[in-house]
Amino acid sequence: FLMASFSFVNGWVDAICLTRYRAFATMMVGNMLTFGHSAVDYWLAGRDDPTIGVLPDPLFYVFLVVNFCLGVSLYRVLERSRGWSGKHFAPLVVIWVIFHDIMDSVFAPGDLVPTRWNVLRLAPVFGVQDAMTVRNGFGSLPWCTTNNVVTIAFASTDLALGGCSMAAEEWRK
Numbered sequence: 001f002l003m004a005s006f007s008f009v010n011g012w013v014d015a016i017c018l019t020r021y022r023a024f025a026t027m028m029v030g031n032m033l034t035f036g037h038s039a040v041d042y043w044l045a046g047r048d049d050p051t052i053g054v055l056p057d058p059l060f061y062v063f064l065v066v067n068f069c070l071g072v073s074l075y076r077v078l079e080r081s082r083g084w085s086g087k088h089f090a091p092l093v094v095i096w097v098i099f100h101d102i103m104d105s106v107f108a109p110g111d112l113v114p115t116r117w118n119v120l121r122l123a124p125v126f127g128v129q130d131a132m133t134v135r136n137g138f139g140s141l142p143w144c145t146t147n148n149v150v151t152i153a154f155a156s157t158d159l160a161l162g163g164c165s166m167a168a169e170e171w172r173k
Contacts, residue, residue, distance in 0.1 A: 013126075020104075021119035026126040028065055028149040035061035060116070064123050065149070071127020072153035073160075079135065080161065086132040093132075096125040127153070 010026040017025045024030035038057040041047040078084040100121050130150050 010126075013122075017119055017122065021116045023061070023064055023116070023119045025064075025068075025119055025122035026130070028068055031061045031064050031068075035065075063120055067120050067123035068127040068130075069149065069153040069156070071124030071129075072131045072150050073127075073157040074124065075128045075131035075135075076154050076157040077161070086135075089128055089132050093125055093129050096128075097122070100125075 014024045014026050014030065017023060018030075023034065035058055038061060042056050042058055075084075075089060078088070082088075100118070103121065104115075104118055127150070131154070134150050
């Protein structure tokens with residue numbers, strides 16, 4: 001039941017994000033596919049999305065995936081250095097999402113940055129949430145490819161921190 005609930009909430013959030021920002025905050029496979037489409041449009045057809053602004057459209061999706069991975073890395077760093085677990089991160093996830101919604105409603109479209117870029121604020125928090133899902137009970141995500149992105153972000157963070165703290169078989173439990 002809990003896994004089905006997580007899947008439903010993530011699907012709901014991504015439906016809202018797709019409507020508002022034409023991007024996914026929780027599922028990286030959608031962003032990777034959209035990156036491929038936008039890269040072909042930009043580099044082969046010469047079309048670019050005007051809502052992106054001065055940077056090429058494909059970079060928007062690269063930044064989105066990188067921000068998601070930064071959220072996973074934040075989780076990993078605090079897990080390893082401070083012993084944090086889901087009970088520490090859960091309130092931060094809720095506060096972050098509330099903060100995002102407040103920021104989204106305070107700044108009208110076109111203020112500071114194009115509205116579409118606001119989804120970049122959500123990607124790290126869903127990186128944290130997906131990392132919590134993988135590490136604290138489920139062992140994998142109920143939504144498939146994003147699990148691989150989380151695994152890569154964990155491994156990259158471990159490598160940057162000086163190697164793995166435990167064998168791969170241990171953290172998959």
